[in-house]
Amino acid sequence: DGGITQSPKYLFRKEGQNVTLSCEQNLNHDAMYWYRQDPGQGLRLIYYSQIVNDFQKGDIAEGYSVSREKKESFPLTVTSAQKNPTAFYLCASSTRAGGEKLFFGSGTQLSVL
Amino acid sequence: GNSVTQMEGPVTLSEEAFLTINCTYTATGYPSLFWYVQYPGEGLQLLLKATKADDKGSNKGFEATYRKETTSFHLEKGSVQVSDSAVYFCALSTVQGAQKLVFGQGTRLTINP
Numbered sequence A: 001d002g003g004i005t006q007s008p009k010y011l012f013r014k015e016g017q018n019v020t021l022s023c024e025q026n027l028n029h030d031a032m033y034w035y036r037q038d039p040g041q042g043l044r045l046i047y048y049s050q051i052v053n054d055f056q057k058g059d060i061a062e063g064y065s066v067s068r069e070k071k072e073s074f075p076l077t078v079t080s081a082q083k084n085p086t087a088f089y090l091c092a093s094s095t096r097a098g099g100e101k102l103f104f105g106s107g108t109q110l111s112v113l
Numbered sequence B: 001g002n003s004v005t006q007m008e009g010p011v012t013l014s015e016e017a018f019l020t021i022n023c024t025y026t027a028t029g030y031p032s033l034f035w036y037v038q039y040p041g042e043g044l045q046l047l048l049k050a051t052k053a054d055d056k057g058s059n060k061g062f063e064a065t066y067r068k069e070t071t072s073f074h075l076e077k078g079s080v081q082v083s084d085s086a087v088y089f090c091a092l093s094t095v096q097g098a099q100k101l102v103f104g105q106g107t108r109l110t111i112n113p
Helices: none
Strands: A004-007 A010-013 A019-025 A031-037 A043-051 A054-057 A064-066 A076-078 A087-094 A108-112 B003-006 B011-014 B019-021 B023-026 B032-038 B044-050 B056-059 B062-065 B075-077 B086-093 B107-112
Touching: A004 A087, A010 A019, A019 A031, A019 A087, A019 A108, A043 A064, B003 B086, B011 B019, B019 B107, B023 B032, B023 B086, B032 B062, B044 B062
Parallel strands: A010 A108, B011 B107
Antiparallel strands: A004 A019, A019 A076, A031 A043, A031 A087, A043 A054, A064 A076, A087 A108, B003 B023, B019 B075, B032 B044, B032 B086, B044 B056, B056 B062, B062 B075, B086 B107
16 A cells, blocks of 8 residues: 555654654655644644755754655654654655645654653 | 634534534635644545635535635534544645645544444
8 A cells, every 4th residue: 555654653852862753655756744743733844855865944944854865765853953852743745846735644753751 | 924723622522513613814825725634643634625716625524615705714514423533734825835835723623422
């Protein structure tokens, strides 16, 4: 079955530690996105990528980094510079750069120890 | 700037009740409007959309009409089921690009048998 796979489902970060969230898709989509979801708030865009080896900052990119070395993969690193990382992180993809229908993964809950 | 405001939740209804979840927006230009749904433990799925004024999006018994004069896109369903329990997100896009999707804060809906 085609879809988006995020791992792990739960992740814990220690103070000063960088952690990486995985996102893989087998939908052959060009564009991929990372969103952050906080309780009682809507989704906020962290980074997006329209094509391999290219990505752009979203609204809340500070403290995060990404790479897009393969079409299928768009990992997100939460760095120690992100002072409030506890949130639910959602990865998404779309059929083309600029496509309006997003396909979402099931998310990763990141918590700080 | 662009923004989406949804009615605050949580909303609790009995099975077969009529559902309305209010959504209003502020946008420059002529946005496309969306409703996404997030079932427990899953990512978001596109429920319906409308791309111009007076369009009605519909899916799975849900409907929403794009009202430019009131800048609204209220979600309705005539008879809800327990399986409709989820979080519902209203969203807009003002340019041809999912990377410009702006989400509301989400409304949690619980349907009791």
